[in-house]
Amino acid sequence: MKRSETRIAQVYGWLLLLPAAVLLIAFTHYPTVATLVQSFFSSGTATRPSAFVGAENYRFMVADEVFWKVLSNNIWYALGTIPVSIALAVLMAIWVNGRLPARSVVRMAYFTPTILPMIAVANIWLFFYTPEIGLIDQIGGFFGLPGHNWLGDPDTVLGCLIVITIWKEAGFFMIFYLAALQSLPPELEEAARLEGAGRWYFFRRVTFPLLMPTTLFVLINAMINSFKLVDHLFILTKGGPDNASALLLYYIYEVAFSFFDEAYAATLTAVMLLALAVIAIGQFLALDKRIHYR
Amino acid sequence: MSHLIKRFLGAAALAAVLALGQWSPAVAKVELSMYYPVAVGGPLTKIVDGLIADFEAANPDIKVNAIYAGNYNDARIKALAALKSGEPAQLSVMFAIDIYELIEQDAIVAFDDIVETEEERAWLKSFYPALMENGTTGGKTWGIPFQRSTIVMYYNKDAFRDAGLDPEAPPATWDELVAAGKKLTKTDASGNVERWGAMIPSTGYPYWMFGALTKQNDQVLMNREGNETFFDDPDTVEALQYWVDLGAKHKVMPSGTIEWGTLRQNFLEGRTAIMWHSTGNLTVVKKKAGFDFGVAMLPAKKTRGTPTGGGNFYVFKQTTAEERKAAMKLVRFLTQPERTAEWSIKTGYIGTRPDAYRTKALEDYVATFSPAAVARDQLKFATAELSTYQTGRVRKLLDDAIQAALTGGKTPDDALGAAQKQADRLLKRYR
Numbered sequence: 001m002k003r004s005e006t007r008i009a010q011v012y013g014w015l016l017l018l019p020a021a022v023l024l025i026a027f028t029h030y031p032t033v034a035t036l037v038q039s040f041f042s043s044g045t046a047t048r049p050s051a052f053v054g055a056e057n058y059r060f061m062v063a064d065e066v067f068w069k070v071l072s073n074n075i076w077y078a079l080g081t082i083p084v085s086i087a088l089a090v091l092m093a094i095w096v097n098g099r100l101p102a103r104s105v106v107r108m109a110y111f112t113p114t115i116l117p118m119i120a121v122a123n124i125w126l127f128f129y130t131p132e133i134g135l136i137d138q139i140g141g142f143f144g145l146p147g148h149n150w151l152g153d154p155d156t157v158l159g160c161l162i163v164i165t166i167w168k169e170a171g172f173f174m175i176f177y178l179a180a181l182q183s184l185p186p187e188l189e190e191a192a193r194l195e196g197a198g199r200w201y202f203f204r205r206v207t208f209p210l211l212m213p214t215t216l217f218v219l220i221n222a223m224i225n226s227f228k229l230v231d232h233l234f235i236l237t238k239g240g241p242d243n244a245s246a247l248l249l250y251y252i253y254e255v256a257f258s259f260f261d262e263a264y265a266a267t268l269t270a271v272m273l274l275a276l277a278v279i280a281i282g283q284f285l286a287l288d289k290r291i292h293y294r
Numbered sequence: 295m296s297h298l299i300k301r302f303l304g305a306a307a308l309a310a311v312l313a314l315g316q317w318s319p320a321v322a323k324v325e326l327s328m329y330y331p332v333a334v335g336g337p338l339t340k341i342v343d344g345l346i347a348d349f350e351a352a353n354p355d356i357k358v359n360a361i362y363a364g365n366y367n368d369a370r371i372k373a374l375a376a377l378k379s380g381e382p383a384q385l386s387v388m389f390a391i392d393i394y395e396l397i398e399q400d401a402i403v404a405f406d407d408i409v410e411t412e413e414e415r416a417w418l419k420s421f422y423p424a425l426m427e428n429g430t431t432g433g434k435t436w437g438i439p440f441q442r443s444t445i446v447m448y449y450n451k452d453a454f455r456d457a458g459l460d461p462e463a464p465p466a467t468w469d470e471l472v473a474a475g476k477k478l479t480k481t482d483a484s485g486n487v488e489r490w491g492a493m494i495p496s497t498g499y500p501y502w503m504f505g506a507l508t509k510q511n512d513q514v515l516m517n518r519e520g521n522e523t524f525f526d527d528p529d530t531v532e533a534l535q536y537w538v539d540l541g542a543k544h545k546v547m548p549s550g551t552i553e554w555g556t557l558r559q560n561f562l563e564g565r566t567a568i569m570w571h572s573t574g575n576l577t578v579v580k581k582k583a584g585f586d587f588g589v590a591m592l593p594a595k596k597t598r599g600t601p602t603g604g605g606n607f608y609v610f611k612q613t614t615a616e617e618r619k620a621a622m623k624l625v626r627f628l629t630q631p632e633r634t635a636e637w638s639i640k641t642g643y644i645g646t647r648p649d650a651y652r653t654k655a656l657e658d659y660v661a662t663f664s665p666a667a668v669a670r671d672q673l674k675f676a677t678a679e680l681s682t683y684q685t686g687r688v689r690k691l692l693d694d695a696i697q698a699a700l701t702g703g704k705t706p707d708d709a710l711g712a713a714q715k716q717a718d719r720l721l722k723r724y725r
Contacts, residue, residue: 066694129547130556132487132565146486152497152550154701189322240497241551241697258369258686260395 038266057267057281076225080162089173122235154244180214330387331369390428391681404434427678437606439646451586455566464590475546478567491546492568498554507533509599521724527716532707589665599676
């Protein structure tokens with residue numbers, strides 16, 4: 001009697017899990033496994049069916065100059081966007097958490113870039129960066145500065161993309177910091193003030209450590225975003241000039257839907273998944289010890 | 295009571311007859327699905343819907359579902375996905391340069407295998423030969439030209455007057471383009487350029503613009519079998535050198551790459567006196583230019599030249615004989631001279647056949663709007679758009695090489711040499 005009851009409870013539990021599990025397996029786990037499997041096969045056409053090729057796709061990848069180029073672009077892109085957008089987010093959060101007139105308006109203003117779709121953002125920035133007629137060159141021209149072909153110069157194009165991403169993401173991360181700041185007990189600040197701690201000291205030794213769980217969350221999100229946010233490339237540069245602004249995911253899209261090389265796209269995807277997994281696990285392990293959870 | 299039953303039965307019988315009556319023609323009806331892309335501005339879907347409605351009115355036994363499928367890339371992906379899912383379309387408008395990809399996927403059937411009568415065989419030859427180049431390979435015709443464009447030179451006549459040039463004599467050779475460009479380039483007191491002489495876009499579709507420059511140097515980018523490219527040919531290298539020199543040496547064009555998407559705005563705001571762009575922009579430039587503008591053929595080195603661009607009709611292999619026949623009817627209907635003329639006037643695409651330009655409608659249009667005649671006359675010098683097996687990859691190799699040369703990363707010689715080497719590696723197995 002007792003056993004059958006627990007069994008029924010178990011079945012009941014599984015049934016409750018079933019809808020979510022089906023969706024997850026069908027749209028997340030199965031595609032992931034299928035991608036890994038496909039990366040060991042060749043791309044098939046009607047006349048040349050797909051066949052097992054072992055590590056051939058991976059060897060091709062190691063020899064592929066464009067792959068290394070987009071990978072290094074992506075690393076620079078991550079290094080350029082993540083620290084700055086997090087620092088800006090903390091700064092903005094502290095700013096709009098304090099007493100200031102029209103606080104909600106300022107909060108809204110900081111959050112606006114997050115609401116806009118990336119494609120729209122890219123179209124706006126395209127006309128900022130356009131040489132001669134673009135906003136940046138027009139303002140520069142007002143001060144007598146020479147125009148610059150921002151997106152057409154391999155030396156500046158990645159920097160331009162980094163600026164857009166920071167502009168877009170900092171407001172989003174600010175929201176998390178703002179929520180975290182508001183959950184900090186005000187006694188801490190009063191106590192620190194009684195003890196004579198300066199504002200910077202208080203931030204460094206009290207506020208920032210207490211924000212660490214948020215920072216970890218934001219850091220992982222920012223890291224993932226730096227690999228998965230490529231919408232603006234379609235509008236702004238298409239990865240050019242000469243791959244100077246191509247990111248890994250954009251390259252995967254190109255390989256899959258422009259070159260129709262599904263197998264190689266699967267290979268690149270497998271590498272990207274692996275890299276993201278390693279980074280995420282590393283962050284958890286490295287930062288966990290330094291995080292003070294309440 | 296029995297009276298009531300009788301009436302009910304009568305009504306039921308009537309309903310059944312009516313239902314049958316509606317049912318039976320539907321069984322006999324051939325149903326066609328056609329994907330088509332839209333790559334330029336304007337109410338194109340409406341125009342297509344109108345043409346399809348006309349066709350259905352003229353052919354009551356055929357039903358056509360014309361499905362708008364996004365841009366060229368989306369249309370190809372959707373058509374191929376539909377094919378794999380077992381719910382294929384019967385015909386589709388797709389990028390003219392997708393031909394080798396579609397043949398390799400064994401997705402399409404050659405029109406030579408569908409045509410039956412002598413008259414239909416003659417119809418295959420009724421289009422401009424330049425527009426057929428992208429649609430034929432291995433001695434067979436796989437694509438029928440529909441929405442096709444070329445590159446033309448737009449120029450600002452006011453700027454020409456301002457620079458002391460004859461606004462009715464646009465540059466006709468490479469050297470004239472440089473000379474005119476130097477006069478047209480205007481700098482302010484502190485040396486900043488206010489107006490450039492010329493701009494050739496180098497993002498988005500650099501290979502397309504480059505196809506024009508190579509053709510002008512009397513060279514093509516690939517062979518007709520689609521399995522060999524001529525990227526490192528001296529004439530090809532010279533063409534790229536000229537493009538680079540326009541910016542780096544002659545300073546009539548900004549250095550670095552020039553954005554395809556914003557170039558039209560640059561032209562409309564007078565920041566460049568000349569731009570090379572698709573005929574697809576004609577309508578918008580006409581509407582928005584606040585100055586007197588002209589349209590001319592691209593200049594020549596050894597000859598005039600431009601690649602064609604745009605989309606062709608393809609018929610899929612997974613079709614029944616009736617469906618092929620119906621598809622053929624539809625394609626022939628949409629490419630009749632009068633329809634072609636109507637389509638050309640409404641969209642700005644070029645008329646695909648000489649007799650379309652002899653229709654009253656298009657004759658009148660060309661007489662009042664001379665740029666339409668420029669595109670037509672330039673067709674004599676047109677060549678195929680870059681298209682090979684593995685076309686996406688090969689195209690990207692060339693795009694990257696062009697951009698590397700334009701941004702000064704590599705010399706044209708090195709960049710094209712490397713691209714050719716890699717293209718050879720990709721195409722070897724198709725020879």
